[in-house]
Amino acid sequence: MNKREFLKTGVIGSLGLIALPAFGRNRLNVFRDQKEFKLPELPYAFDALEPYIDKETMELHYTKHHATYTTKFNEALKESGVIAENVRSILADASKYTEAIINNGGGYLNHKMFWKCMSPDGGGTPTGQIATLIDRDFGSFENFRNEFSTAAKTLFGSGWTWLILQNGVLKVVTTSNQDNPIMDILPAEKKGFPLLCLDVWEHAYYLKYQNRRADYVDAFWSIINWETVNNKLEKSAQG
Numbered sequence: 001m002n003k004r005e006f007l008k009t010g011v012i013g014s015l016g017l018i019a020l021p022a023f024g025r026n027r028l029n030v031f032r033d034q035k036e037f038k039l040p041e042l043p044y045a046f047d048a049l050e051p052y053i054d055k056e057t058m059e060l061h062y063t064k065h066h067a068t069y070t071t072k073f074n075e076a077l078k079e080s081g082v083i084a085e086n087v088r089s090i091l092a093d094a095s096k097y098t099e100a101i102i103n104n105g106g107g108y109l110n111h112k113m114f115w116k117c118m119s120p121d122g123g124g125t126p127t128g129q130i131a132t133l134i135d136r137d138f139g140s141f142e143n144f145r146n147e148f149s150t151a152a153k154t155l156f157g158s159g160w161t162w163l164i165l166q167n168g169v170l171k172v173v174t175t176s177n178q179d180n181p182i183m184d185i186l187p188a189e190k191k192g193f194p195l196l197c198l199d200v201w202e203h204a205y206y207l208k209y210q211n212r213r214a215d216y217v218d219a220f221w222s223i224i225n226w227e228t229v230n231n232k233l234e235k236s237a238q239g
């Protein structure tokens, strides 16, 4: 390398050092801005959970409600200039974000989990690690079932009922609106790692059950996907 080439490389090199990080960031932002949260695929057909959840409710719930949360979550992120890679890390820091991001991000994630918590092959009593923990922390499956059902039936207004792991112990909690137990805006007693969830907004059951939320809650036990709950439990152990 002669002196001229060295100078050229040096100049370009220095420019590169100064210019590249900024350029790199911009490029990355442009790239990342294009990432959108997609409506997750429903793991079964609209009529798969009949007669417990009817086809029409599933179709509306998924193609209208969940789809709208997804669209509005993307819009809210864009509006706030938030580059989001992971919905969970956003919601865990919910206090830093707008109402629109919290509500629609919650709606996006809660429904994503809810679909997986149900299966046409579900129901019955749990097996595996979750069965052991339910017996340990609630005394029996019947006790757990009663506590979860009562919480879901008596929750005032729109919200969710959850089975969470809180400091290593199973607990039933409820949240309002689209709040999720991972959100930092919730009081400590409602926070934890979600293992199972039930949507008790009227849109989740009104077409079939009208005002009979209790019947919808009772029907849920016939379609719970315990495999999902055990998988979540395994994930919680991984941190």
Ligand code: MN3
Pocket (backbone or CB within 6 Å): 061, 065, 111, 199, 201, 203, 204
């Ligand atoms: Mn819903």
